[in-house]
Amino acid sequence: MKAVVIGAAASGLAIAYLLARAGVCVHVIEKSPSPGGLRATFSLGDCDRLEYFYHHFFTHDAEINWLLSELGLSQRVIFRETSMGVFRNGKIHSFNGPRDLLKFSPINMISRLRFGMNAAILSNFSGFANRHNESCLDWLRAWAGNQPTEAIWKPLLDSKFGTASNRIPLAWMAGRLRQRAKSRKFGKEKLGYLEGSLQVLVDTWIGALKQMGVEITTGTGVESILMKDETVAGVMVNGSRIESDLVVSTLPTSILSDLLHPINEPYANDLASIPYLGAICTILSLKRQLMPAYWTNVTDPGFSFGGIIEQANFVSPARYGGNHLVYLSRYLETSHPLWAMSDAEIQNLQLKELERITGCDILPDLNHCWVFRARYAATLNDIGFAAKIPAVKSPFSGLYLASMCHIYPDERSVNNSIRVAAETVRLLGFPKVADSVPTGLSLSGSFGFKN
Ligand SMILES: Cc1cc2nc3c(=O)[nH]c(=O)nc-3n(C[C@H](O)[C@H](O)[C@H](O)COP(=O)(O)OP(=O)(O)OC[C@H]3O[C@@H](n4cnc5c(N)ncnc54)[C@H](O)[C@@H]3O)c2cc1C
Numbered sequence: 210m211k212a213v214v215i216g217a218a219a220s221g222l223a224i225a226y227l228l229a230r231a232g233v234c235v236h237v238i239e240k241s242p243s244p245g246g247l248r249a250t251f252s253l254g255d256c257d258r259l260e261y262f263y264h265h266f267f268t269h270d271a272e273i274n275w276l277l278s279e280l281g282l283s284q285r286v287i288f289r290e291t292s293m294g295v296f297r298n299g300k301i302h303s304f305n306g307p308r309d310l311l312k313f314s315p316i317n318m319i320s321r322l323r324f325g326m327n328a329a330i331l332s333n334f335s336g337f338a339n340r341h342n343e344s345c346l347d348w349l350r351a352w353a354g355n356q357p358t359e360a361i362w363k364p365l366l367d368s369k370f371g372t373a374s375n376r377i378p379l380a381w382m383a384g385r386l387r388q389r390a391k392s393r394k395f396g397k398e399k400l401g402y403l404e405g406s407l408q409v410l411v412d413t414w415i416g417a418l419k420q421m422g423v424e425i426t427t428g429t430g431v432e433s434i435l436m437k438d439e440t441v442a443g444v445m446v447n448g449s450r451i452e453s454d455l456v457v458s459t460l461p462t463s464i465l466s467d468l469l470h471p472i473n474e475p476y477a478n479d480l481a482s483i484p485y486l487g488a489i490c491t492i493l494s495l496k497r498q499l500m501p502a503y504w505t506n507v508t509d510p511g512f513s514f515g516g517i518i519e520q521a522n523f524v525s526p527a528r529y530g531g532n533h534l535v536y537l538s539r540y541l542e543t544s545h546p547l548w549a550m551s552d553a554e555i556q557n558l559q560l561k562e563l564e565r566i567t568g569c570d571i572l573p574d575l576n577h578c579w580v581f582r583a584r585y586a587a588t589l590n591d592i593g594f595a596a597k598i599p600a601v602k603s604p605f606s607g608l609y610l611a612s613m614c615h616i617y618p619d620e621r622s623v624n625n626s627i628r629v630a631a632e633t634v635r636l637l638g639f640p641k642v643a644d645s646v647p648t649g650l651s652l653s654g655s656f657g658f659k660n
Contacts, residue, residue, distance in 0.1 A: 212455040213238060213444050215431050218246020219623040220459035220612055222414050223276070223630030227646070228457075229421040231639040236453065237423060238446055240430030244415060247583055248623060250408040253494070256530040258406040261581040262490050263518045263536045264623070265291075265400040267392040271649030272627035277403075280413045285404040290397050291523055294502035296566055297360055297509055301501065305397060320356035327353040332390035337383030338618060338652060341595040345382035346375050364508035368515020371486060371542045376591040380618040384652060388620060391650060400503075402524060407623075434468050434608065441607035457633065458610045461485055461585035462599065465610055476604060483597055483614055487548055488586030489514075491537040491559050494576040498522070499535050499567060512562050513547055513555070514539045532576055537563070540587060552580035590617045598656040601633055609633065616653040625653040632658050 210233050214225045217239035225235045243249065250258035266273050268288055277283050295304045297315040304313065310325050311318075327349065331337055340348075346366065349358045366374035392398050403409050415425060426446065434456060435442040443452040458465045466480035491514070493499075503522040507515055514537040521533035537559050541547060547555065556578050560571050588594070594617060601611050611633040616625040627646065632654030635643035 210234065210455060211453045212236070212457060213431075213451055213453040214457045214459065215444070215465075216246065216459035216612075217241075217244035217415075217425060217427065218459065219248060219626035220630060221246075221457075222411075222418065223627045224457050224459065224611060224633055225418055225423050226276075226414070226421075227630055227634040227639070227642050228637070229418065229423050230645070231634060231637075231642045233455070235418075235423045236451060237418070237425045238429070238431055238444065238451070239425070239427045242428045243411075244425070244427060245408075245411045247586065248407050249411070250406050251579075253529055253532070257524075257528045258408045259492070259520070259529070259534060260407055261492075262488065262583065262586070263520065263538065264407055265402050265523070266622065266624055267388060268399050268401065269388075269391045269650055270401070270622070270624035271647040272631070272651065273622075273624040275647050276414075276627055277410070280410070280417055282403065282410065282413055285409060286401055287404055287524075288399050288401045289523060291400045291503035292501070293398070294500065294505040295361065296505055296507045296517075299509065301505060301566075303502070304506075305502075306393075315360045316356040320354050320360075323353045324357035324361065327357075328386055329390075331379075331383045332386035334383075337379055340379035340383070341618065342592055343379045344375055344592060345377050345379040348379050349382075361506075361508055364510070364515065365506055368507070368538075369540050370589060370591070371540065371545060373542075373589055373591045378590070378592050378594070378618070380595075381590055381620075384619045387650065400523070431468065434472065436472055436605060439605055441605055454607050455637070456608050458608070459612050460610075461612060462610065462614055463585065465612075473604070479597075480599060480610075483594075483599070484589035484591075485585045486540045486587045486589050487543045488538065488540045488583045489547065489555065490539075490581045490583075491555060492579045492581065493535045493537070493563075493571070494529075494578070495533040495535060495571070496574040496576060498533055499563075499571075507566065512566075513558055514562070517563075517566075542589075543584065548582075555580050585613075587621055588614045588617065590614075595656055600659070601636055601657045609637065615657050617656060619651055619653045624649070625651050628653040 212235050214221045214237045217237050225237045228235050293304045295302045303309045429447045431444045433445040441456045462480040462483045466477045469477040500519045505517040516538040518536040613621050615629045628651040631643045631646040
């Protein structure tokens with residue numbers, strides 16, 4: 210059997226790895242000059258590379274820990290205690306466990322207790338994982354009350370889902386909280402990272418794939434999918450035919466939709482109806498520390514970013530030539546005015562906002578600033594999303610799609626892409642290979658896998 214895998218990011222590399230394990234002859238095709246997709250990195254000069262978009266993983270992420278061990282990288286994994294803050298009512302509050310919650314002054318004492326109780330209930334009772342049609346904000350308003358919902362939950366969901374924040378299902382929120390709760394002990398959270406950046410994972414993974422005989426073509430995308438009598442025959446790349454009897458697409462469904470439009474318009478339209486959010490990440494390289502915590506949620510209104518992620522509070526600045534690297538992060542619909550702004554406009558706006566938060570000038574300490582965008586950063590998994598998730602097995606014989614949308618109800622991550630890859634190879638008839646990937650807490654791969 211010869212397979213083409215479209216996309217050389219987390220999902221594509223994981224599927225290629227497992228298919229090659231099953232003895233399939235695999236060819237991976239990636240449009241970008243280098244593999245990696247959303248967890249790609251860039252050079253900062255003579256020091257470690259950095260992810261365009263901040264990345265970490267959890268202690269309980271069984272799938273990625275398995276992969277790291279397969280690739281001989283377990284020794285390079287760093288698990289570190291991290292800290293969290295919340296900027297609310299013009300002040301940065303430490304937010305690391307019950308003690309901090311009891312001191313969280315923007316809401317009254319009863320609300321603090323209700324917040325803690327409801328977060329614990331949501332993360333510990335598995336029944337919430339099936340509540341796909343209930344708005345989590347409605348549930349939180351009813352059970353945790355208005356104060357914590359407006360001061361914490363709603364701003365967090367606004368910066369994650371834009372104007373759809375009211376329509377995010379309880380199932381997603383429960384999964385997200387469960388993931389975070391399981392990486393905490395006594396309120397302290399431990400997160401994982403790879404010494405030398407995730408580029409080490411990408412490079413080692415590509416090396417292993419090549420050793421297994423997988424062909425990898427980068428810098429040229431799939432232009433069309435070849436069909437013969439409703440059966441896949443291969444793909445067109447750079448004007449040339451690549452014949453294969455199996456094509457697995459890991460593309461965002463909107464991009465796959467464009468490829469399938471000439472073949473089956475109604476099916477292509479269904480794929481296009483799956484909404485995606487963009488992300489803007491501004492990265493600052495500073496001469497000094499900016500925030501006390503690794504992760505600060507900005508929940509006061511009127512800011513163009515919702516998270517300040519200070520890499521320097523997780524990975525030593527010594528790894529980055531002494532520079533303190535900070536991400537300002539935000540997910541948004543691409544109809545949002547911020548998306549239309551130029552990089553320079555975003556940079557000016559956000560530096561001013563950051564000065565309002567920290568109360569000090571940023572420019573004298575700024576070495577460099579970059580603005581990065583991802584058009585397909587996350588699926589907008591609102592109420593009704595579960596019903597829209599397309600079957601991994603397409604209506605065309607030999608064409609499969611396994612992508613970010615199959616991660617729902619969990620939060621998309623490299624770990625969960627590996628889970629989806631394992632379930633995909635199971636569906637393709639390789640259960641032994643699928644079983645070789647341990648199953649952690651992930652609920653990914655639950656939708657779209659009925660044969
Ligand atoms: C801001 C942000 C923060 C994140 N933080 C974390 C984190 O902390 N931990 C974590 O685990 N995950 C995190 N993620 C998510 C993680 O990066 C993704 O879940 C994962 O990388 C998705 O991989 P994928 O392969 O499904 O999709 P993608 O990475 O989107 O890959 C799709 C690939 O297809 C390629 N492609 C597009 N068109 C074509 C074509 N025509 N032909 C061939 N190839 C094509 C693209 O170039 C791309 O490489 C984060 C993501 C973002 C945006």
